[in-house]
Amino acid sequence: MSQPVTTNFATPEDLEHAFYDIVSQGDADRLMQLWAEDEEILCVHPTGVRLGGHAPILESWRSIFASTRLRVDAQTVAHWQGSVLAIHHLTEILYADNDPSPHGPLHVTHVYARGAHGWRLVSRHASAADDEHQAMAEAVPHTLH
């Protein structure tokens, strides 16, 4: 059974921390409590499937968690902060079940919105990174500076 979850997050960072905690627990119902209730919500999975609305998004995470125990190492690459909207762009490295090999990485754009009950997730866009070119791109700043 799902346990009660605090959903009044004072900052996007608190919300994001809870998101990855709950992913690691594999609890789709609790995960959905982090999404906005009163707005359209979107989730693009790295398979290229885009889902809109609570029911399809919940179902997709239930399906993921039914087959795989996930741990996500998420690193913020860039973020933009407004009074009611915040965007975090992250790199996610995934660890599945007891496999010590990392999977991914994924490029992830999270959009957070502040409503009456604090910050909530409104959009997650995840896609597979091109490893080889990614390594090149990340080497550029070291080359230039």
Added chain:
Amino acid sequence: MSQPVTTNFATPEDLEHAFYDIVSQGDADRLMQLWAEDEEILCVHPTGVRLGGHAPILESWRSIFASTRLRVDAQTVAHWQGSVLAIHHLTEILYADNDPSPHGPLHVTHVYARGAHGWRLVSRHASAADDEHQAMAEAVPHTLH
């Protein structure tokens, strides 16, 4: 040579319209004038390559335009609007050169920020859609309502 471009956009929609116009003209230099100058900027291409900063992003679009004339049919799927940030999630269908067959679709998250010179692009995250599942996902609302 690049022609002068109006870069003081009063709304994210005006900026987005200019973005697709300039893409269809294949002008990478003008395209970069739509991006924020004073912030970190990001571009994730559907190949999975993520680029940060003006020079790498400019180079990538020059490379795309050097080989392909693109026309993009972009449809807004969802958008969130704040006072200084706006997010548009779109579906892009691409037409390349004189090929009448559509390519894609792509899932695209655009992040726009309002600065001293109006709205500018700060992040573009594009990834390939899974056509088959996409069709299923889009059928869901019609089934439920």
